[in-house]
Amino acid sequence: MFPFTLERPGDAASALRLGAAPSAEYIAGGTDMMQLLTDEIRQPEHLVALDGVLDDRIEAAADGSLRLGAAAKMSDIAADPDVSEAFPVIAEALLLSASGQVRNMATIGGNLLQRTRCPYFRDPGVQACNKRNPGSGCAAMDGANRTHAVLGTSEHCIATHASDVAVALVALDAEVRVAGPNGDRAVPIDDLHRMPGDTPHLETVLDQGELITAVVVPPTPAARRSHYLKVRDRVSFEFALTSAAVALDVHNGSIREARVAMGGVGTKPWRLRNVENALNGRADELDTYRDAAEHATEGAVTRAGNQFKLELMKRTIVRALRDAGGRP
Ligand code: SF4
Numbered sequence: 001m002f003p004f005t006l007e008r009p010g011d012a013a014s015a016l017r018l019g020a021a022p023s024a025e026y027i028a029g030g031t032d033m034m035q036l037l038t039d040e041i042r043q044p045e046h047l048v049a050l051d052g053v054l055d056d057r058i059e060a061a062a063d064g065s066l067r068l069g070a071a072a073k074m075s076d077i078a079a080d081p082d083v084s085e086a087f088p089v090i091a092e093a094l095l096l097s098a099s100g101q102v103r104n105m106a107t108i109g110g111n112l113l114q115r116t117r118c119p120y121f122r123d124p125g126v127q128a129c130n131k132r133n134p135g136s137g138c139a140a141m142d143g144a145n146r147t148h149a150v151l152g153t154s155e156h157c158i159a160t161h162a163s164d165v166a167v168a169l170v171a172l173d174a175e176v177r178v179a180g181p182n183g184d185r186a187v188p189i190d191d192l193h194r195m196p197g198d199t200p201h202l203e204t205v206l207d208q209g210e211l212i213t214a215v216v217v218p219p220t221p222a223a224r225r226s227h228y229l230k231v232r233d234r235v236s237f238e239f240a241l242t243s244a245a246v247a248l249d250v251h252n253g254s255i256r257e258a259r260v261a262m263g264g265v266g267t268k269p270w271r272l273r274n275v276e277n278a279l280n281g282r283a284d285e286l287d288t289y290r291d292a293a294e295h296a297t298e299g300a301v302t303r304a305g306n307q308f309k310l311e312l313m314k315r316t317i318v319r320a321l322r323d324a325g326g327r328p
Pocket of ligand 1: 116118119120121128129130131132137138139140141156157158159200
C-alpha cells in the first residue's frame with residue numbers, strides 16, 4: 001500500500017476543503033476503496049474519511065418521494081419498510097449486492113462510485129488497462145471478456161459498471177445531490193456515470209473534491225410494481241452477468257408507463273427507453289414483454305466471449321417484467 005495521510009474532518013465543510021486537494025480522495029464505508037488501496041490501484045496522497053460527516057437518514061416524504069442520505073448503509077436502506085413497500089426494486093437490488101457483511105458497511109454514496117470489476121483493472125500486474133493507465137491499451141478486448149459490456153463500449157474500454165442499486169435508481173429517474181468546492185448541485189443519476197469514449201479513466205461527471213450528499217427518488221406510480229432480477233454465475237457475492245430493474249404502472253390491463261434499466265451489460269447503468277416505448281400503451285401480457293425485449297440489444301457490440309449476453313438480456317427483461325406482475 002502506498003503511504004497516505006488519513007484526514008478526519010469534523011464536518012462537511014472541512015471535508016470539502018480537504019477533498020479539494022488534487023491528490024485527495026474520499027473514503028466512506030471503504031468496502032471498495034480498501035481493496036483498491038491494498039492492490040495499489042488507487043494511490044491518493046490524502047484520504048479524507050467521511051464517517052460521521054455525511055447524512056445517513058432514510059426519509060420517505062409525504063409526496064411519495066424518497067431521500068437517502070449518502071452515508072445510509074445498504075443494509076439499512078434494504079430493511080427500511082418505506083423502501084421495500086414503495087420502492088421494492090431498490091430494496092431487492094441492494095439485497096442482491098455483495099454480502100451481508102459488506103452491506104452493513106457500504107454506503108449508498110460509495111456504492112454508486114465503486115469502480116469496475118474488470119479483472120484486468122483489478123490486477124496491477126496487467127499493464128494494458130486504459131482505465132487504470134490511460135493510453136496503455138485494453139487487455140479485455142482480445143482477452144477474457146465474458147463478463148464485459150455490450151452497450152456503451154468504445155475501442156478503449158468495455159468494462160461494465162458494477163452497481164446493482166444504480167440500475168434501480170436509473171430506472172426510477174433518481175437524482176444525486178452533490179456538494180463541492182464550488183457549491184451544491186443536483187445531477188440526474190442517468191448523467192452521473194460517463195461512457196468510456198477515449199477517456200475511460202473518467203468514470204463520473206463529479207469534479208475533484210465533489211462528493212455525493214444524498215440520493216432523491218421522485219414519486220412514481222410504477223415504483224410499487226417494480227422488481228430487480230439479477231443473473232449471475234453463483235447465488236451470492238457475485239456481480240451481474242445481466243440484471244434488469246423494471247417498474248410498471250398498469251391501468252385496466254394496459255401499460256401506462258414502463259421503466260426498464262439493465263446492469264451487467266453497459267459501461268454504465270443502462271436505461272432502455274426503446275424497450276419502454278415498446279411497452280407503453282400495450283396490453284400488460286407476456287407477448288408484449290417478449291416483443292418489447294427484442295429492442296434491448298439494439299446498438300449492442302459483442303466480443304468473442306460475451307455474445308451470449310444478447311439472448312440473456314432479452315430473457316432477463318421478460319422474466320423481470322413477468323415477476324414484477326406476479327405472473328407464473
Ligand atoms: Fe481496463 Fe476497461 Fe480494458 Fe478492463 S475493459 S482492461 S477496465 S480498459
